Amino acid sequence: MENALKAAFIRLARRRRGGAQPSDGDLAACMLNRQPGVNAFKVISFEGGFHGRSMGALSATRSKPIHKLDIPAFDWPVVPFPANQFPEAEHAEQNRAAEARSLEAVKAAIDAHPDEVAALIVEPIQGEGGDRHASPAFFQALRRLTAERGVAFVVDEVQTCGGGTGVLWAHEAWDLPEPPDMVTFSKKMQLGGFYCREELAPVEALRLFSTWLGDPLRGAQLEVILEVIERDRLLENTRATGERLVAGLEDLCRRYPGVLSGARGIGTFAAVDFPHAARRDAALTALRNRGLEVGGSGDRTLRFRPALVFALRHAAEALDVLESVCK
Amino acid sequence: MENALKAAFIRLARRRRGGAQPSDGDLAACMLNRQPGVNAFKVISFEGGFHGRSMGALSATRSKPIHKLDIPAFDWPVVPFPANQFPEAEHAEQNRAAEARSLEAVKAAIDAHPDEVAALIVEPIQGEGGDRHASPAFFQALRRLTAERGVAFVVDEVQTCGGGTGVLWAHEAWDLPEPPDMVTFSKKMQLGGFYCREELAPVEALRLFSTWLGDPLRGAQLEVILEVIERDRLLENTRATGERLVAGLEDLCRRYPGVLSGARGIGTFAAVDFPHAARRDAALTALRNRGLEVGGSGDRTLRFRPALVFALRHAAEALDVLESVCK
Structure with missing residues (x-):
């Protein structure tokens, strides 16, 4: 999750720089944690969303106070999640209205911070926030809106990946007009990571890196798991x-x-x-x-x-x- | 690393609250990333220090621009590291002066932010920043100073743990007046984590938690490794x-x-x-x-x-x- 958000920040900074190299001032400022434009970068997340507990991811998490209390956080916007009511047939109109309000809030949050919102992050189902759902139409609209505004559309499949929703990735069921910019995963995939569209991958080597990046043992476990999923249908x-x-x-x-x-x-x-x-x-x-x-x-x-x-x-x-x- | 820093923030907030429960206002504010006092909490780290790349840890990392450029960071203080010169015998006086200057800078950084500095974090040897060393006397002085000021003394042993320095934990060689408040580890220990003095452990359950907290397989690997270290001296x-x-x-x-x-x-x-x-x-x-x-x-x-x-x-x-x- 941290790496996905970092990739989104790096893409936004590259775009703002218009292809120029960072200045000596940029390089010096970052060593002092003082990059004024960059420190204003934002990630939009939804009320009830859970995206992890390290300090970047935690700034996007909006589940419960016990996760966030007493931990410094970045000043990022939060928007309402539709939290559709069920049975769907009895609440169709109300659900569509909730989704429209949520979309308006996303639009307002992006437009309130021109060229500062690096990413919008959303779970296919809010798995920590009360198993809250939205319709495929809502996610299609999010995809279109973020594409128009140049905001990375990050689908957090940490809970939904791996088959529990009947497909390997929950977003497969949305019939999106174009793929998500990034998809994060963990849990059932045996290790945490993300995959992304090519323009989101940092150009320079080693900007995303860590001791535990990749784990052949977990990769081998996952391969067997995927074979069994296929073999046993x-x-x-x-x-x-x-x-x-x-x-x-x-x-x-x-x-x-x-x-x-x-x-x-x-x-x-x-x-x-x-x-x-x-x-x-x-x-x-x-x-x-x-x-x-x-x-x-x-x-x-x-x-x-x-x-x-x-x-x-x-x-x-x-x-x-x-x-x-x-x- | 993130969990160690979070534990230090939680301890500082508890102390500032004087044992009282968080107010409803505190709980509501944290969900909006708007805890004014908490967002001013700070971690002091050293120039050349490397403490990780997720966004909390990265705010304490001060190694190279490639690690930090374009990523939002918290406004935390950085202080010079002594970076003693070798051979020690030829540079003794100069090294002691560098250590004294560094200690003064730490003192000034703590005193500039009364009751806001949650932790001071330091590597026994700056392993990413050029294999830079300081003397046991320097670390003893850091330990005394942080104890006096109520700042958590975090020793980052991610690179130095596991025996490479001839002891299992590099800080064993310092003859400290009292133990570090927290020690972080990873790499040679097969998984990342920290251990701490009891007063640094959060009182409430689940404030530090994640999917991959603990890993029996890596624990089993580590047990065998420790047996071999002992058996083969x-x-x-x-x-x-x-x-x-x-x-x-x-x-x-x-x-x-x-x-x-x-x-x-x-x-x-x-x-x-x-x-x-x-x-x-x-x-x-x-x-x-x-x-x-x-x-x-x-x-x-x-x-x-x-x-x-x-x-x-x-x-x-x-x-x-x-x-x-x-x-």
Whole structure:
């Protein structure tokens, strides 16, 4: 994440310099942390977004105070995330309005800082902020807007990469007019990194570098994992299981309306809400006591993040356990 | 490194709050990156220091423009490093004066920002900045000064940890009046992290956390490495070999005075200077062509970072190759 943001800053500085080499003054200023134009560079992120905890990434993270309290941060803009309501059919109009408001806020944040916004960063699903979703149309609009304004469009797939949404990269499902400028990954990919369009890669060697850049052992692990995903058709499995899981959660929402609401998911990357945090936390304990390992997300959300081998029969069993707890 | 700095910020904020809980205003402000007092928190680092490349660590790094150019940085103070001259016997007075000047600068930087300096960070040997050394007395004085002023004394042992200096941690050789507040490590320890005195560890759970915190596989690798270090007496080997290597470099400095100067080292963590960068770079190529794998450090320094199995006969062979290139 830090390297992706740095690549975006480097691209913006190159553009502002118009192809000229940095001056001796630039070189001296950077050694004193005093590059006035550069220090005003910004990354836009969304309320509820989580992008990591090192000090650059943390300045873009907007999840919870426990992550950010007492740590110096850069003065970067934050904009609302649509946080669409479910079931989609009942909230279509309201969701489209929320997405339009969010897009307006992004536009305003970019235009308020001409030539200072290096990147916009967004998760396909806000996995730490309460499993909050937006539509493919919203992401298409973000892609078009950032392309027009020359802002790097960074898709943070740290949580969504690796197949949980039924495709290897969640953004594959968006039908974008052009690819993201950068995609960050970690977790299921066994190591953290990003890939990017060629114009985002720094021209000079060693501007992005570290001791642990690349790890052949983790690369070898990932290769085997990808082979197994293909051999065992685990993406297809995840799509089928996810449909069953989300349909089951929707059914439980209808049958336990005072307990569950807002069933949603892509693949098995699924979630459902409780009325409030205390009820959710009690449910988490009860579910774990009955053998169902699930997690919390945001304030009152229960999230599913099963492995790719999670099959129809596991989904049925998980739904049974959840129903017993609802009862 | 990021986590160590964050722990220092968290400790300073706790002290400033006097044990009170953060206010609702504090919690709201941090979500907007607007904690006025906290955003003024500072880390002091030394000219030539290298502490990493993520945006918090990078703000403390002061090695080369290629690391820092075009990346926003926090407004933190930088102070001169003594960069003692060698042979020590010929430069004792000048070195003590350089150390005194550096200590005065540290004192001035702390006192210029009362209650805002969370940490002072220093490498035992500036491994990226030209293999620059200071005396144990200098580090003792830094330890005393930071203890008096309530500033966390962070020893960055990312390069020096793991035995290359003849002890597992380079700061063991300083005979400090009290231990460092934090020690960061990586590289030879197989994974990155820090250890700290108890009062530096955040009280609340999950304030320092990430996907890759801890790695059992790397821990298992490290355990075997430590067993082999002990079994094969590799620290003793490194001390003996290092003495031979540095003595040999000193001898070459005497015999090739227009080519080599400033031989220095602790254990096999050794270095020698060329007159200028072009000469050093040409020597690096020539040495590698003759089978000696060594690296550059700073502008005109050649550095040795052999494995712990590097023995007397290897040192003799390396010195022969270096002499042939000097000729």
